[in-house]
Amino acid sequence: MENKTLLMQVNDISIVFGGLRAVSNFSCFINKGELIGLIGPNGAGKTTVFNMLSGIYTPTEGSIDFWDKKRKVHSVEKLSSDKLNRIGISRTFQNIRLFGNLSAEENVLIALHGRRKVNPFDVVLRTRRFYKDEQRMREKTADLLHLFKIAEKKDELAKNLPYGEQRKLEICRALAAKPQLLLLDEPAAGMNPQETAELMDLIAFIRKEFEVTILLIEHDMNLVMGICKRLIVLDYGRIIAEGEPEAIQKNPAVIKAYLGGEAVHA
Structure with missing residues (x-):
């Protein structure tokens, strides 16, 4: 067995x-x-x-x-x-819950926020570690958007994406965590x-x-x-x-x- x-x-x-x-x-x-x-x-x-x-x-x-x-x-x-x-534990919803006035990229970046590797000191002073972490998050976001075939829409507002792509973006955001x-x-x-x-x-x-x-x-x-x-x-x-x-x-x-x-x- x-x-x-x-x-x-x-x-x-x-x-x-x-x-x-x-x-x-x-x-x-x-x-x-x-x-x-x-x-x-x-x-x-x-x-x-x-x-x-x-x-x-x-x-x-x-x-x-x-x-x-x-x-x-x-x-x-x-x-x-x-x-x-x-x-x-992450989830999506029957009624899509995206930040409509933010871009596709920004929606995923928000989901990654809890996995940042910086402290408040880094954020306030914009240290080297802050910019390195920012780059890591954007690369991770780009990889996820590419996987879901919506990378070319990264700068579009979520509310302007076709319905099917909004669904994909929501799943993408859930996986970011x-x-x-x-x-x-x-x-x-x-x-x-x-x-x-x-x-x-x-x-x-x-x-x-x-x-x-x-x-x-x-x-x-x-x-x-x-x-x-x-x-x-x-x-x-x-x-x-x-x-x-x-x-x-x-x-x-x-x-x-x-x-x-x-x-x-x-």
């Missing part, structure tokens, strides 16, 4: 909004290097789960453990998004079929090139079935199925809840 390294363990997390139990007893494990899909019908609670995993919501019940690069375990259910980012776990919330939303196919290849490449673990929410079943090795299916805030895509395609509970009684076709 293949040895696997546990990266995140989610233990029976639930959240209640005004008496409504939006997610109930959600548990899962994520191993290092996996690419997992979280799917389900609209309103199933997928983004709510993401918000709990990324520090936006605090679970009403349950716990979330995360192992950083040094294999130190963190109880992350009450940590803020910026603290999660520092220990290795060098996460161990990357949470992608509907990365193909609003993309045409060609852009979605390119994105599918890019996500697979990112996983291998950056050695990053990926959990994604996606409605495009071709994308999910094409790249995910394991799927978790939610309905009304509860897990109704989990397993390999081939098994999920044939699962009666999934067919009933997610597809209205029709089989899933990749």
Whole structure:
């Protein structure tokens, strides 16, 4: 049996909004290097789960453990998004959250800010170390933008980029923080079929090139079935199925809840 390294363990997390139990007893494990899909019908609670995993919501019940690069375990259910980012968890959003009035380059540079190797003294006096670090950050940004094929747009305002390139820029910015776990919330939303196919290849490449673990929410079943090795299916805030895509395609509970009684076709 293949040895696997546990990266995140989610233990029976639930959240209640005004008496409504939006997610109930959600548990899962994520191993290092996996690419997992979280799917389900609209309103199933997928983004709510993401918000709990990324520090936006605090679970009403349950716990979330995360192992950083040094294999130190963190109880992350009450940590803020910026603290999660520092220990290795980054995410994108269903509704793109870029700094629209800043350039593509500046959006990525901001994400790299937490990894600067200078102190306030260097910044105030503009020391040699400051300029060397500034150059390092710009080179790293250029490499990321090139990887996502938007390097020639580095000086354009983010709000002026085509929708598909805004999506790419958001993922690029999330990767700038060098996460161990990357949470992608509907990365193909609003993309045409060609852009979605390119994105599918890019996500697979990112996983291998950056050695990053990926959990994604996606409605495009071709994308999910094409790249995910394991799927978790939610309905009304509860897990109704989990397993390999081939098994999920044939699962009666999934067919009933997610597809209205029709089989899933990749």
